[in-house]
């Protein structure tokens with residue numbers, strides 16, 4: 498049963514009608530008092546609660562009710578309905594434990610979608626996590642993801658559980674930990690797998706091009722718009738959009754993004770009628786968005802909108818037990834692709850690999866393994882072979898650190914030296930530094946380095 502709490506009879510009846518037509522059983526409550534009477538005795542599967550009771554316009558009453566409901570029914574997902582202007586209320590509600598919020602006037606499809614997602618995620622019987630990799634692989638497709646450490650198993654269990662829902666997912670973790678791979682796996686295991694997976698690197702899109710890139714434009718919409726352009730949201734319709742480096746989005750673009758995520762509608766530049774899309778949102782960042790929210794550089798409402806579910810990927814140094822499997826996987830892939838004989842690692846070589854700090858995470862391990870194989874050209878690798886490559890690489894990157902230099906000055910100097918070494922080849926520089934090309938672009942911009 499879904500409990501609708503609203504003091505406006507028109508809203509109660511239109512929501513009841515919508516939900517009953519969608520096949521749900523519905524109960525309604527007119528006031529917080531009546532709502533508490535109900536939840537005290539019955540456990541609804543979900544609660545839909547309007548925050549703006551007519552008695553107090555501040556929404557305080559709604560927040561108090563939410564807290565009370567959470568005491569009686571901590572497991573029951575609550576979806577809040579708020580006015581568009583009272584987003585901060587929705588944010589407070591999310592902090593109090595609401596599952597999601599929608600703004601008035603709501604979009605029926607978006608609301609039903611959120612309800613469906615909440616109910617799916619709350620299903621108990623299907624939620625028994627798999628114990629090991631074999632059990633997971635029997636039911637799901639994670640063939641590109643290597644590893645069987647308990648941390649990875651836990652992550653894959655979460656991905657398996659949430660993939661089929663439409664929940665927005667935020668993937669966090671250092672550069673090179675496999676965030677993009679996890680985003681692809683969410684899509685591949687979802688009902689949308691046959692539709693598009695569209696990756697957008699928000700770190701690489703300038704503020705001025707954001708709208709035309711994301712929403713598209715009509716010919717003549719602005720001076721340089723010589724043809725129509727389809728935006729990324731349109732391309733991702735019915736599928737998944739992967740918003741990489743979302744922490745790099747400036748505040749003015751954040752608000753534009755929030756609008757689309759709120760009601761899955763946007764306007765193409767130069768075309769005033771709204772376009773409706775059906776999109777699953779997966780985002781990733783290596784920034785600490787919570788700190789950015791506290792520092793007011795990331796909108797709190799957007800933060801809640803994108804991370805119904807958060808998946809944190811640990812650094813490689815925190816799951817060293819996966820290193821041998823990963824190293825052999827990268828070796829096999831490289832040799833197969835290049836028609837080379839199979840390469841094995843001695844146990845000393847594996848021990849050496851397991852000891853490295855990997856600031857560039859799995860990407861760094863992959864590069865090190867590939868470099869060592871290509872340079873040595875032999876089918877059995879010892880620790881000395883790897884050590885040489887590792888040292889060559891790190892010593893080439895050595896930066897002269899003078900007393901008093903700030904971290905930023907050291908970073909700038911490292912980038913300048915690496916650019917020189919690789920003759921400004923940005924792909925090679927990014928690989929050498931263990932960061933993505935977009936992350937490199939941002940740093941070049943930050944330090945005013947022109948090449």
Ligand SMILES: Nc1ncnc2c1ncn2[C@@H]1O[C@H](COP(=O)(O)OP(=O)(O)OP(=O)(O)O)[C@@H](O)[C@H]1O
Nearest residue numbers: 641642643672673674675676677678859860932933
């Ligand atoms: N578990 C894994 N198994 C096999 N390959 C992996 C795994 N995790 C990451 N990789 C590989 O490591 C490289 C980096 O992964 P990916 O691009 O997904 O990281 P990322 O966290 O998105 O990095 P960035 O933040 O820099 O964009 C890729 O080549 C990817 O295929």
